[in-house]
Amino acid sequence: MKRPLELYLHIPFCVRKCEYCDFLSGPASDLVRSGYVEQLRQEILCQSAYYQGYEAVTVFLGGGTPSLLKEGEIAALMDTVHRCFSVSPEAEITIEANPGTVTLEKLQTYRACGINRISIGLQSADDRELKALGRIHTYGDFLKTYQRVRQAGFANVNVDLMSALPGQTMASWKNTMKKTAMLKPEHISAYSLILEEGTPFYEKYHDHLEALPGEDEEREMYYAAKAFLKEQGYERYEISNYARRGYACRHNVGYWTGREYLGLGLGASSYIQGCRFRNEPDLQKYSRIRMDGPEADEKLHLEMHPLTEKEQMEEFMFLGLRMMEGVSGSEFLERFGQNMWNVYGDVLKKLEANHLIVVESPRVRLSEFGIDISNYVLSEFLL
Ligand code: SF4
CATH class of the missing domain: 3.20.20.70 (Aldolase class I)
Known part of the structure; x- marks a missing residue:
């Protein structure tokens, strides 16, 4: 498939x-x-x-x-x-x-x-x-x-x-x-x-x-x-x-749910197989690239950044929590082979105690109050 x-x-x-x-x-x-x-x-x-x-x-x-x-x-x-x-x-x-x-x-x-x-x-x-x-x-x-x-x-x-x-x-x-x-x-x-x-x-x-x-x-x-x-x-x-x-x-x-995406064109961003990269953002330079040439990929793709597992977990949490349905612990387990509560237990407990998230196992989502200060809440998931 x-x-x-x-x-x-x-x-x-x-x-x-x-x-x-x-x-x-x-x-x-x-x-x-x-x-x-x-x-x-x-x-x-x-x-x-x-x-x-x-x-x-x-x-x-x-x-x-x-x-x-x-x-x-x-x-x-x-x-x-x-x-x-x-x-x-x-x-x-x-x-x-x-x-x-x-x-x-x-x-x-x-x-x-x-x-x-x-x-x-x-x-x-x-x-x-x-x-x-x-x-x-x-x-x-x-x-x-x-x-x-x-x-x-x-x-x-x-x-x-x-x-x-x-x-x-x-x-x-x-x-x-x-x-x-x-x-x-x-x-x-x-x-x-x-x-x-x-x-x-x-x-x-x-x-x-x-x-x-x-x-x-x-x-x-x-x-x-x-x-x-x-x-x-x-x-x-x-x-x-x-x-x-x-x-x-x-x-x-x-x-927001971490699907792979390919950006084509000037300055477009991509996320493929756990790696982020960005296309050349200068129009003149972009226009001069011979797309079928031997160095095309090197000239086209800048800022290649393979995400570590830690970074992938962070993204899973702070992008997923932007969605009202939040993130699922089962999906976390399936994707990373680790229990979300083992990785983020302290943060999740603290945020729940402060009414910033709602836990409806296996899902976790932002509360109304959490949405109000979402920048702060989401930053808590940086490991
Ligand atoms: S200048 Fe920016 S905001 Fe205005 S139409 Fe173009 S892309 Fe949209």
Whole structure:
């Protein structure tokens, strides 16, 4: 039987850079974009030779803004993926799209090449907040995109939202959630804004935190999201992710539960057979690699890091505990041949005594209070 694999394709282009974004992405000309697509196809072709024993159970085209590419470029990439990899007939195949970059023709092409899930970056339904974030679109643009997405036949749609934005009030956050839930997407991601060093937002706000919602307000927004989305029929299955029954993102769940993943494209990360590595993140250097050359792997794969068993256990705990169902002691035993309570007994007992985790043998999960201070709780699992 083939081993399950998650495939990620990185498309590092955007119309322009959002003020808060530290992802590996930016604007580029048509020529640079088409050259990149060809190079990525070469990478898919050459790297797939190592993965003939695998079956892709999810494919994720992320970015950046993959929907910025021409429909023919996405079709060419997907064609290469299907020719080179064994892709499960039931695979979840997602593309990230931003309002203002998709036409109905593009969406129909996505559907025709097997893409069955789409993730739309809305972030806020308030045009002033969108402008402050440096987004290229308005709420009206999003609505048009959403209608086209449904018209093209997508039955699995995610909408990304963001709280704790400059100038955002509880009322505007609730309004954003309400307007989103009314459209009935199958999945909603709701993250809080993080000030990332090196971004214009960091420069602007790290000495003026009073211009952002405070910690308490941010928490209140999180509680409001949880309560409102529950009312609307969304189950929270991970700290910041909500879905209707059966629509949890399989790609992300795979990541949190330690499935192997292969990242292709600029700067993409991989986790294969217990080893982490990252692709070259410099576009010029990446573009110059001869993918079928003798030194391709050496030039392409940087930061090779085989995880020790201790590191694998740590990841099992702190990624798995992000999920609301938590981690299972039986799975821990199966994977590592050791009893979870022998390895983590002291930590688990302490966290349980402080009501930060809930033990329902064989599973352990974060409590509501544990979720509130999850950074602290998860860090306790570092051995
Ligand atoms: S669209 Fe997304 S990836 Fe692109 S700059 Fe904005 S936040 Fe970053």
